[in-house]
Amino acid sequence: MAEDLCLFNKDSLILKPPKKSILLLRMVVLIFSMVCGVYIFSVCLRQISVQSTGQLFSVQVVRPCEPPNVEPSEKPFVHYPKPKTFSRAECTCHPVRYFAILSTQRSGSGWFETLLNSHINISSNGEIFSVKPRRTNASTIVETLDKLYNLDFFTSASKNECTAAVGLKWMLNQGLMQHHEEIVEYFKSRGVSIIFLFRRNLLRRMISILANSYDQNAKLLNGTHKSHVHSHHEAEILARYKPTINATTLIPNLRQVDEMVTKALEYFKSIRHILLYYEDIIKNPSKLREVQDFLRVPQMDLNSRQVKIHKGSLSSQVENWVEIEKALKGSPYESFLQEDYKM
Incomplete structure (x- = not known):
């Protein structure tokens, strides 16, 4: 009996551990290995992703400027130019409106433009199409306009960064x-x-053209020709010249200008516009407030250093007034003989 017991204890001591314990251990090791592998893979993947997209993170995303609170119908006229020649800096998102002054020579457009340019936010850049190569064809015209409206056309009138309205003065006979x-x-x-800026009294315009043409050769101001003057003394010197008008061709010439203006109004009537007359601005300076409203710029008092050359009655400005009076009597242009404003 004792032997049997000893044998039993001996056998019990050499028993092998159950197979379930080995399987469990293997499962734990396998799971641990998988977790480590996934972790290592994710770290490597993250590093590769950062390296491949490093350049993208360095690019600064530029958000477009938000349009101001304007009516839907006004939005096509609000622009944010990006000049190639300078930075608009803090005014990058300051909206700009584009305009063009359409006129004829000696209709007060030079004086009117100096008034606009006295506004701190308006840049009107003169007769840029008086230079013929710029109006050779439609392509050169568009190229010049693109440069102007992108604020890359520099003149003495350029306001650059904080311009709110940019434009030009364009005569009808300059390719327009x-x-x-x-x-x-x-x-x-x-x-x-x-x-649109025109002159109601085309006879006054003709007198101004003839006088200006004469001074181009005579150079009455100390050998210098000036189309516009800034002193009353200079204006008086230029006003002494009284042109002689050809009475025979007077009416055909007036009709030609009248028809050209009518055509221009018809050609461009579909464009957002305002129609002004030189005489109306002289008699009613509040017209300038209408222009500022039209351009959507802050209201300011506008001023000009230019001095009017021809003043007083027409009869005192023409050498052969009796002939002119006789030629226009009974014609569609008889009203031009009357005094339309006083200075």
């Missing part, structure tokens, strides 16, 4: 009428507004 279809299309697509 010849290429009116392309220009209308451009104005519509770019949201350009038009300021």
Whole structure:
């Protein structure tokens, strides 16, 4: 019996551990290995991702400027130019409106433009199409306009960074009428507004043209020709010249200018515009407030250093007034003989 017991204890001592314990241990090791592998893989993947997209993180995302609170109908006329020649800095998101002054020579456009340029936010850049190569064809016209409205066309009137309205003065005989279809299309697509500025009394305009043409050769001001003057003394010297008008061609010439103005109004009537007359601005300076409202700029008192040359009655400004009076009597232009304003 004792032997049996000893044998039993001996056998019990050499028993092998159950197979379930080995399987459990293997499972734990396997799971641990998988967890480590996943962790290592994720770390490597993250490093590769950072390296491959490092350049993207360095790019600064530029958000477009938010349009101001304007009516839907006004939004096509609000622009944010990006000049190639300078930075608009803090004014990058300051909206700019585009305009063009359409006029004829000696209609007060030079004086009117100096008034606009006295506004701190308006840049009107003169007769840039008086230079013929810029108006050779529609392509050169568009190229010049693009440069102007992108604020890359520099003149003494340029306000640069904080310009709120930018434009030019464009005479009807400077390629405007010849290429009116392309220009209308451009104005519509770019949201350009038009300021029509004409003269009611075309006889006064003719006198101014003839006097200015004479001074180009005579150079009455100490051998210097000036189309516009800044002193009353200079104005008096230029006003002493009294042109002689050809009475025979007077009416055909007046009709030609009248028809050209009518055509211009018809060609560009589909563009957002305002119509002004030189005489109306002289008699009613509040017209300048209408212009500022039209351009959507803050209201300011506008001023000009230019001094008017021809004043007083027309009869005192023409050498052969009796002939002119006789030629216009009974014609559609008889009203031009009357005094339309006083200075």
